[in-house]
Amino acid sequence: MKYILMMNCPKTGYDTFGAWPKKDIQAHIAFMNSFNKALKESGEFVAAEGLASPHEAKSVRAGKDGTPITDGVFPEAKEYLAGYWIVDVESPEQAYGIAARASAAPGPGGNPINMPIEVRQVMSGPPDEFL
Amino acid sequence: MTRPALTSRSLDTASEHLLRELAPQVLGAVIRRFRDFAAAEDAVQEAFIAAAVQWPREGFPENPRAWLIQVASRRMTDYQRSELARRRRETAAAMQIDNQTPASAFENGTEQDDTLVLLFMCCHPALTPSSAIALTLRAVGGLTTIEIANAFLVPEATMAQRISRAKQSIKASGVPFSLPTDEDRAQRLRVVLHVLYLIFNEGYTSSAGPNLQRSELSGEAIRLTRAVHKLLREDCEVAGLLALMLLTDARRAARTGPDGELIPLTKQDRTLWDLKQISEGIALLTATLPKGSVGPYQVQAAVAAVHDEAVRAEDTDWPQILALYDLLKRMSDNPMVELNHAIAAAMVYGPSAGLDLLNGLDADERLTGHHRLDAVRAHLLELAGDHQAAIAHYQTAAGRTTSLPERNYLLTQAARLRENTTGAAET
Numbered sequence: 126m127k128y129i130l131m132m133n134c135p136k137t138g139y140d141t142f143g144a145w146p147k148k149d150i151q152a153h154i155a156f157m158n159s160f161n162k163a164l165k166e167s168g169e170f171v172a173a174e175g176l177a178s179p180h181e182a183k184s185v186r187a188g189k190d191g192t193p194i195t196d197g198v199f200p201e202a203k204e205y206l207a208g209y210w211i212v213d214v215e216s217p218e219q220a221y222g223i224a225a226r227a228s229a230a231p232g233p234g235g236n237p238i239n240m241p242i243e244v245r246q247v248m249s250g251p252p253d254e255f256l
Numbered sequence: 257m258t259r260p261a262l263t264s265r266s267l268d269t270a271s272e273h274l275l276r277e278l279a280p281q282v283l284g285a286v287i288r289r290f291r292d293f294a295a296a297e298d299a300v301q302e303a304f305i306a307a308a309v310q311w312p313r314e315g316f317p318e319n320p321r322a323w324l325i326q327v328a329s330r331r332m333t334d335y336q337r338s339e340l341a342r343r344r345r346e347t348a349a350a351m352q353i354d355n356q357t358p359a360s361a362f363e364n365g366t367e368q369d370d371t372l373v374l375l376f377m378c379c380h381p382a383l384t385p386s387s388a389i390a391l392t393l394r395a396v397g398g399l400t401t402i403e404i405a406n407a408f409l410v411p412e413a414t415m416a417q418r419i420s421r422a423k424q425s426i427k428a429s430g431v432p433f434s435l436p437t438d439e440d441r442a443q444r445l446r447v448v449l450h451v452l453y454l455i456f457n458e459g460y461t462s463s464a465g466p467n468l469q470r471s472e473l474s475g476e477a478i479r480l481t482r483a484v485h486k487l488l489r490e491d492c493e494v495a496g497l498l499a500l501m502l503l504t505d506a507r508r509a510a511r512t513g514p515d516g517e518l519i520p521l522t523k524q525d526r527t528l529w530d531l532k533q534i535s536e537g538i539a540l541l542t543a544t545l546p547k548g549s550v551g552p553y554q555v556q557a558a559v560a561a562v563h564d565e566a567v568r569a570e571d572t573d574w575p576q577i578l579a580l581y582d583l584l585k586r587m588s589d590n591p592m593v594e595l596n597h598a599i600a601a602a603m604v605y606g607p608s609a610g611l612d613l614l615n616g617l618d619a620d621e622r623l624t625g626h627h628r629l630d631a632v633r634a635h636l637l638e639l640a641g642d643h644q645a646a647i648a649h650y651q652t653a654a655g656r657t658t659s660l661p662e663r664n665y666l667l668t669q670a671a672r673l674r675e676n677t678t679g680a681a682e683t
Contacts, residue, residue, distance in 0.1 A: 215385070215386060246658050252662035253662060
């Protein structure tokens with residue numbers, strides 16, 4: 126079964142991250158690299174991406190003739206997707222375990238951030254036989 | 257290390273078939289010679305890739321099996337030499353590996369057993385189902401890592417890791433390369449059959465369209481089960497599983513619409529069912545059932561046969577299906593069997609009989625929050641004419657399933673009822 130693990134952060138999160146001391150930023154990046162490597166080695170990795178800063182994000186709608194109308198991001202949004210992993214595991218508990226590891230990524234002073242990771246199942250299950 | 261994927265082969269189907277048939281035999285011979293399952297498996301995979309490149313160009317060798325064993329053995333020797341060098345052992349030890357021994361020395365009529373031994377190894381109880389499936393497809397089925405990765409929609413590197421870890425677990429478990437002992441045999445064979453069944457289901461339940469490669473998994477499962485049946489003719493459950501696969505796969509073409517949408521059994525165009533598969537499945541069952549030892553796969557196959565024998569949905573012999581589910585219920589403690597039993601009871605005695613049985617299942621923790629309980633209840637409520645309740649349960653089931661085609665089906669059922677609440681109950 127496949128799960129998506131979504132790492133959300135406040136709009137200011139990217140700026141806060143950029144203001145960390147150098148060694149904390151490096152420790153965080155090293156953690157993420159080795160975390161991804163471990164997922165690949167355990168045969169659980171399906172995909173992972175980090176997303177660019179929400180400051181650059183646009184909200185797009187189709188105009189009358191189908192042309193894109195671009196707006197800034199909805200101002201009321203408090204949290205933004207910063208990145209995600211898709212993992213293929215044998216149980217939801219395994220997915221929660223991986224999420225907890227990601228949540229404990231080191232932040233300022235090397236302390237775990239304990240950021241919330243949203244875990245949702247991907248609709249890739251088998252359908253039943255119906256009468 | 258890439259042989260062309262399933263859809264674009266450089267070898268024709270007959271050669272491909274031959275190669276796949278030879279895969280476990282060649283692997284078995286190499287393992288017996290070198291006593292290293294993990295490395296032998298890699299070497300054989302390379303030999304098969306070499307064959308796929310060389311044979312179409314240079315023609316078939318006179319003895320394809322010996323050719324493959326020879327090439328794989330050469331790889332093994334190279335590998336062992338470099339391993340030895342790596343460990344800085346005496347190079348003299350490497351000379352003990354006699355790479356001049358002709359492959360014919362290993363052709364002592366054990367190739368048939370090898371297929372079984374390998375299956376037992378790959379379906380080792382210490383492995384998780386997904387590891388056992390991947391290893392079986394590669395070592396016994398002769399599929400490449402990229403083919404298996406495509407079928408399970410994961411990156412090739414992920415599948416390669418999964419296979420490599422599975423091989424390490426087997427190595428660590430210290431299982432000898434031989435058939436399980438008599439006392440373990442029945443239990444181990446059950447695991448083998450379960451893995452084959454899971455491979456079949458992976459393929460069968462995938463919808464058409466972008467997932468076509470997955471559907472080839474059912475063909476692969478049928479081929480492997482057929483091979484096991486050939487080796488264990490007297491085992492009724494092996495025959496039963498093969499019959500179940502054939503009788504189910506026979507309905508494949510009718511099971512989904514042009515856009516991959518699910519078509520329920522009662523609405524399928526039965527002229528699309530594969531009569532050849534149906535008659536083969538029924539013949540297998542007919543030959544097996546009188547032998548007396550009836551197991552769950554045979555009973556499930558018998559249910560599939562009753563459906564397949566009905567020319568129209570309304571001709572289905574539901575009393576017989578109900579009797580078969582009664583039998584199956586006594587054999588296994590599986591809530592999915594109870595659900596199917598409730599459907600059969602509804603078809604024989606009316607929807608309220610089925611709904612009563614479902615009420616009894618509400619307390620079963622294994623079904624708590626399971627979409628299938630809601631889906632079946634919705635179906636029976638619709639049959640009973642209680643469309644409002646049916647709509648609610650279709651929607652609950654849609655919210656709980658993890659299958660996209662199934663969610664679409666359930667939402668469509670609910671929408672149809674909403675728009676047609678005064679119409680007659682349909683299935």
